[in-house]
Amino acid sequence: MRLTVNGGPVERELPREATLLHLLRNDLQLNGPKYGCGLGQCGACMVLIDGVAARACVIPARGVEGRSITTLEGLGDAARPHPVQQAFIDCQAAQCGYCLNGMIVATVALLARTPAPSDDDARAALSHNLCRCGTHVEILAAVQRAAVLMAAARLASVPPSPSPSPAPAATA
Ligand code: FES
């Protein structure tokens, strides 16, 4: 099967029962997505499939033939974190950190469709991502901080408008 992972082509032969999470973690050593429940219930394994957040533990690897997968590693790294990753660091939103992959991926998907979410929007978007440590207050703060950082990044990427042409010199 062929697919794109974090912008690069991947080709693998996999057993029929292999999940997308198996492919990412076991074959490609992408350990950002975590194995939590394995039942599609906790959100620890989330990735983006063509930009949409999905639970990799319950998706057959063969079901994503030809699709584009983005994992936590594909968003950014320690040297150049994605604004959402930076926001979660700024807000110290991790305790054990196991849920953060899913929280960050779900937040990236949320901000793509709702750039300025309310706390209720964030609660709804993350309601099926479980955090057993209970850092929910910091996570909600991180979502709001991420929205601010994303807006700033968008502004910084807008090319400056051309300066107006000088007015023609007045003639007598
Ligand atoms: S490990 Fe996939 S939802 Fe829990």
Ligand code: FES
């Ligand atoms: S920080 Fe530990 S599960 Fe969320």
